[in-house]
Amino acid sequence: MADLISVAEAWARLAANAPPMRTERVSLVESAGRILAEDLRARVTQPPFAASAMDGYAVRFADMAPGARLTVIGESPAGAAFDGRVGPGEAVRIFTGGVVPPGADHVIIQEDVARDGGDIEVTAKQDAPANIRTAGIDFSEGDVVLEAGTELIGARLALAAAANVAELEVARAPVVAIITSGDELVEPGTEPGPGQIVSSTGYGLAALIVAWGGRARMLGTAGDTVASVHERLDMAPDADLIVPLGGASVGDRDVMREAFSARGFNLFFEKIAVRPGKPTWFGQGSTNTGGDARVLGLPGNPASALVCAHLFVKPLLWSATGRPMETAMRRLPARLAQDISGNGPRETFLRARAEAGEDGTLRVTPFPRQDSSLLTPFAAANCLLRLAPDAGPARAGAACEALLLESGL
Secondary structure (H helix, E strand, O other), rough: OOOOOOOOHHHHHHOOOOOOOOOOEOOOOOOOOOOEEEEEOOOOOOOOOOOOOOOOEEEEHHHOOOOOEEEEEEEOOOOOOOOOOOOOOOOEEEEOEEEOOOOOOEEHHHHEEEOOOOOOEEEOOOOOOEEEEOOOOOOOOOOOOOOOOOOOOOHHHHHHHHHOOOOOEEEOOOOOEEEEEEEEEEEEOOOOOOOOOOOHHHHHHHHHHHHHOOOOEEEEEOHHHHHHHHHHHOOOOOOOOOEOOOOOOOOOOHHHHHHHHHOOOOOEOEEEOEOOOOOOOOEEEEEEOOOOOEEEEEEEOOHHHHHHHHHHHHHHHHHHHOOOOOOOOOOEEEEEEEOOOOOOOOOOOHHHEEEEEEOOOOEEEOOOOOOOOOHHHHHOOOOOEEOOOOOOEEEEOOEEEEEOOOOOO
16 A cells, blocks of 8 residues: 655655746747746846936036026937036036936036026036936846846846846746546536536636646546557647546546556656545656656545645746746744634644734635535635644634635735
């Protein structure tokens, strides 16, 4: 009989045997949300010249006595530099982003002057040279502006573009093939026959995979035979990770592990002391084209599969996309919002709702219905309440640990 390992040991074996991060070069738009695979060096200096930070006049600060009059000798709008030099008693009309002409060391804002034909008069005291962005104040050519391992979001992508880089080397989104199993399953939109149910878990799992940086590929439902599983497996020659759903219990029709073993996949573990999700299993082998793939088998019941996806699939994808595996789950200290009963010998994760109390403390309420076949509690959950093995009963207000499923808290 296969050993029943702890959740901590399962995470350790996942970390030791995670799929390697592979990289690809993509456009800036395609790199959004991806992880940078190499240090990014600027190809230009930003700004490449001394630029005005305000609309006004480029002048010599030495000429800035209140009441002084200066002659306007030209303009320097953004994108069209003034071809000349600012001398004593002279000014150049300048706009935000315009090149500060040689000789000028100050931009006086337009509100601090009075324009009189071709002249300006200084109407406000100027304390120090200001309103000029010096060349390279943001970064210089050759500077590392983003380090490998950076998630490419928001201002970081703007920084990459400003560095004059059009393509980035990023972690490739791993291909995750999903195989559902069971003669009783039918696709959504069809009429279930006697004893049949609508296949649902794979669609929720696919959405999670995309959110976690992978490319989900639905391979459909395999029947309860080894040959049927092999037919589905042949459809995923380029998969980095294969996730079979169900077929891993001890019944005569549970053939999933047998089918993968027959293809030469070696298993790193076959059962975890976790509730829900005891039949979760993990291995490695070759696809029909010789590609190296991992397989992480999840239970067939929807809640069990989705809990274990958060616990075990997400860390694998985090690693394969260049993120530290240990950051895959957001664990936060919290307090129980109600009394709970004691736990059995398996580490347990209850679907729950976490909300900030009046004192700011996170308070967790587990849902009363925790059957592994139920999806409605999971759809309302925003966290998993972790119960240690053999933990005793706990009263409302007791310390607990919540694994957040969303970032809204």
